Amino acid sequence: MGLSAHVACGLLRGRTEWGEQGCRCSRTPKWERADVSELRQLCPSCLSAPAGGPSRWAVLVCRSCWEVNRARYHLPLARHSLVNSIYLCASPEREQAEAFQREILDMFDVQKRLSEWRRVHLERLLRLAGLEGVEEIPEDLVHLLSRLYLPPPDQAVLNLAAWLREGGPIPAGG
DSSP states (O other), rough: OEEEEETTTTEEEEETTTEEBTTTBBBBOOOOOSSSOOEEEEEETTTTEEEESSSSTBBBHHHHHHHHHHIIOOOOBBBSTTTTOOOOOOOSSSHHHHHHHHHHHHHHHHHHHHHHHHHHHHHHHHHHHTTTTTTTEEEHHHHHHHHHHHOOOHHHHHHHHHHHHSSSSSOOOO
């Protein structure tokens, strides 16, 4: 039982103890007792550790990247707004409600863009490792290769943060 990264979308898929985990290319049936039908994903920032999980409270990057992010960048890299410290008090003023709406929309945009970053980052890793053209690769091998070929989490989060803040296409070398 193990998960493999599907290079076309950058997501993990395969059989888990909870059931089948699909990717964007192969949908997963809803798991019982889980908010999301996902045991884990590759950390989109560093690819060297697992991230995500079956809870709505899951953080979408690995522990190391989350700690660096929380200390320096404060990007909304968790699935739920409360984990990202985005909340609205009761009876908010108009400005507070508008700020909350902007933060929530930004959080959703970041989550969408994390998938794009993960996919391109995975393709870049496979190119660096001489494995271009591979359609699927075991999760453990991705973690190992990322430690050999990619920057450590502190630099990986810096690259991700710069790209998320600046927008635009993903840099070829980042």
